[in-house]
Amino acid sequence: MSCFSLRSLTVSTVKVFTLVKAPSTWAQAQAYCRQHYTDLALIENAAENSQVTSVIQSSSWIGLYREPWRWSSNIISSFTNWGSLGDVTGYNCAAENTDHLWSPQNCDQRLPFFCHGGKTQNLYNHAKNKNVTILYI
Numbered sequence: 001m002s003c004f005s006l007r008s009l010t011v012s013t014v015k016v017f018t019l020v021k022a023p024s025t026w027a028q029a030q031a032y033c034r035q036h037y038t039d040l041a042l043i044e045n046a047a048e049n050s051q052v053t054s055v056i057q058s059s060s061w062i063g064l065y066r067e068p069w070r071w072s073s074n075i076i077s078s079f080t081n082w083g084s085l086g087d088v089t090g091y092n093c094a095a096e097n098t099d100h101l102w103s104p105q106n107c108d109q110r111l112p113f114f115c116h117g118g119k120t121q122n123l124y125n126h127a128k129n130k131n132v133t134i135l136y137i
Contacts, residue, residue: 015048017041018115019055026093026105029061029113030072038117039063039073043096049081052114053100061113064094064102 018037020029026040033040040063043049052062063072066088071077083101091104095111105111 015116017048017052019052019060019112020115021112023110024061024113025110026061026065026107026113029111029115030063033063033113033115037115039115041114041116042071042073042075042077043079043081044077045079046081049079049096049100052096053098056096056098056112059095059097059103059105059111061105061111062094062096062102063114063116065107066092066094066104069094 020032024032030040040061041052042063043052052060064070065072081096081100081102083097083099083103085104088104091106093105093107094102095105095109096102096114
């Protein structure tokens, strides 16, 4: 799979996002992220949102789903960036679009996706892969 990684430096820690370009359903994306990283992307503020959207070329899965809307990692974040919600019947997963907005999607749709976290060694190995680009932001 080809991936892009972003590093977001904060005062207390480094947060890494990885874009996986292989189109997958939301559940497949979540399983992949949990196996190779930490989970689907948890976006906690406007700066992280902007960094994520700086590399996408189409809608991409993030770790938000509805039951009610929450992050797949069960972490609570007050940051939201919804576009127009309209009728969300049957749309229980969220994707980030190229306009920097989140939109409800059918979870069976196949989209690229963002993971967050991961072990340093895992990130180093991915960085050596010619299909991976790491952006230091």
